[in-house]
Amino acid sequence: xxxxxxxxxxxxxxxxxENKFIMKxxxxxxxxxxxxxxxxxxxxxxxxxxxxxxxxxxxxxxxDVPLFGVDLEAEMGHPENAKLxxxxxxxxxGVLLSLAEHNGAYTAVFKNMLDWMSRIESKxxxxxxxxxxxxxxxxxxxxxxxxxxxxxxxxxxxxxxxxFSLPSFGSNxxxxxxxxxxxxxxxxxxxxxxxxTI
Ligand SMILES: Cc1cc2nc3c(=O)[nH]c(=O)nc-3n(C[C@H](O)[C@H](O)[C@H](O)COP(=O)(O)O)c2cc1C
Numbered sequence: 589x590x591x592x593x594x595x596x597x598x599x600x601x602x603x604x605x606e607n608k609f610i611m612k613x614x615x616x617x618x619x620x621x622x623x624x625x626x627x628x629x630x631x632x633x634x635x636x637x638x639x640x641x642x643x644x645x646x647x648x649x650x651x652d653v654p655l656f657g658v659d660l661e662a663e664m665g666h667p668e669n670a671k672l673x674x675x676x677x678x679x680x681x682g683v684l685l686s687l688a689e690h691n692g693a694y695t696a697v698f699k700n701m702l703d704w705m706s707r708i709e710s711k712x713x714x715x716x717x718x719x720x721x722x723x724x725x726x727x728x729x730x731x732x733x734x735x736x737x738x739x740x741x742x743x744x745x746x747x748x749x750x751x752f753s754l755p756s757f758g759s760n761x762x763x764x765x766x767x768x769x770x771x772x773x774x775x776x777x778x779x780x781x782x783x784x785t786i
Pocket of ligand 1: 618620621622624625626627628687688689690691692693723724725726728729730
């Protein structure tokens with residue numbers, strides 16, 4: 589009995605060690621279709637701060653879907669690219685997302701994809717830990733779209749573990765990284781929190 593319990597302890601310990609070193613899969617993308625997206629630059633930088641993670645950085649331009657409409661949906665069903673993105677979220681251990689802000693809200697391309705995905709699966713974030721970010725050239729750093737997403741995403745079963753806003757992108761970001769020390773420290777600690785959650 590004593591030997592059995594010792595074996596059990598060893599097995600549990602090995603399992604815990606293996607789990608600690610298992611590579612996690614992270615899906616990263618920006619809520620933008622701009623070829624020079626500053627949010628894509630931010631999410632790329634945030635991805636580079638992760639360790640023990642395999643990051644798949646995708647671009648919404650590669651997930652083209654038609655403009656959502658209930659009539660079109662009745663006619664053609666759901667687009668393959670919306671199903672594909674849902675699968676990628678489902679398969680990931682965590683999601684890094686940086687939202688571009690247009691007129692205080694999601695960009696059309698992101699909202700359109702969200703609408704399609706929510707028709708296939710209303711809990712379309714599958715409870716995956718998420719680091720939610722936004723940046724803009726202005727001083728508010730996409731705070732309106734962040735607030736909107738923080739209110740809405742949990743209804744789609746998002747598990748937002750931290751959020752980060754980078755204001756004044758042009759002066760706070762250069763050559764692929766955040767150059768403002770304080771903001772850089774903030775992002776680093778939020779990435780660490782995300783890393784410890786996935
Ligand atoms: C139609 C439109 C509306 C915009 N509205 C806002 C806004 O409400 N707040 C803001 O901070 N920036 C706004 N901007 C500026 C964007 O933040 C800027 O274009 C930024 O680069 C978008 O992010 P992206 O490069 O990742 O696409 C707007 C830009 C466009 C084209």
